[in-house]
Amino acid sequence: MEKYLFFLKINKCKLYILFFHFKIMKKEALIIVDYQNDFAHPEWSLYVQWWETILPFINNLIQEVKSRSGIIITSQDWHPENHISFASTFWLDDFTPKDWEIKWPKHCVENTWWAEFLDGFHSHWIDRKVLKWNKQDIDSYSSFGWIEKATWSTLDTILKSYNTQVLHIVWLATEYCDYTTVEDAIKLWYEVIVHTRGIKAVNVNPHDGIIAISKMNQMGAKILP
Ligand code: VGL
Ligand code: ZN
Numbered sequence: 001m002e003k004y005l006f007f008l009k010i011n012k013c014k015l016y017i018l019f020f021h022f023k024i025m026k027k028e029a030l031i032i033v034d035y036q037n038d039f040a041h042p043e044w045s046l047y048v049q050w051w052e053t054i055l056p057f058i059n060n061l062i063q064e065v066k067s068r069s070g071i072i073i074t075s076q077d078w079h080p081e082n083h084i085s086f087a088s089t090f091w092l093d094d095f096t097p098k099d100w101e102i103k104w105p106k107h108c109v110e111n112t113w114w115a116e117f118l119d120g121f122h123s124h125w126i127d128r129k130v131l132k133w134n135k136q137d138i139d140s141y142s143s144f145g146w147i148e149k150a151t152w153s154t155l156d157t158i159l160k161s162y163n164t165q166v167l168h169i170v171w172l173a174t175e176y177c178d179y180t181t182v183e184d185a186i187k188l189w190y191e192v193i194v195h196t197r198g199i200k201a202v203n204v205n206p207h208d209g210i211i212a213i214s215k216m217n218q219m220g221a222k223i224l225p
Pocket of ligand 1 (some may be wrong): 005034077106173174176177178
């Protein structure tokens with residue numbers, strides 16, 4: 001044994017340190033929530049202003065998480081035509097509330113280009129993709145309720161299969177899909193880190209984003225500047 005260790009220029013002590021380092025390092029995942037065309041252009045339906053400004057930060061975070069052997073997961077909002085969350089389904093104006101829920105402009109309709117992932121970041125780094133496959137009469141903002149199309153796995157199953165403990169949350173939108181994803185993650189006992197430099201709010205009311213950040217903090221998520 002000593003002979004082999006010598007050959008590797010490593011002594012027993014270093015080997016133990018290395019072993020414990022890997023043992024105590026928590027497995028991380030970066031969840032990029034709804035990285036899709038429909039949220040990204042002023043003329044498209046659910047445009048989230050200034051999203052471009054967070055792109056470099058996310059690209060860096062991808063590299064950072066990867067360098068610590070973490071995994072990168074994206075979720076995709078995915079609605080059928082005439083979905084219950086669309087204002088047009090009820091002949092309402094966009095952003096009108098109905099039954100205490102905001103009705104949205106038509107967005108992320110299944111199998112359309114609008115529902116596809118945006119270009120412009122390191123998409124080849126993505127390990128797994130979760131589809132928020134909404135049925136006609138159900139809407140879910142959280143990335144946890146839905147599945148990976150190829151394997152029918154839920155986000156929780158995917159994370160558990162990698163023994164993930166720490167989740168980094170980025171992208172859109174702060175007070176809807178980010179917020180509910182964080183809420184579910186905390187209920188499922190994950191350690192959650194929200195990167196405020198990597199999220200953006202819709203702000204139907206001007207302070208919705210800020211209020212959501214403070215609520216996520218109260219729930220136990222770590223909020224990074
Ligand atoms: C979202 C509104 C409707 C989001 C999705 O990704 O935050 N918001 N659908
Ligand atoms: Zn949606």
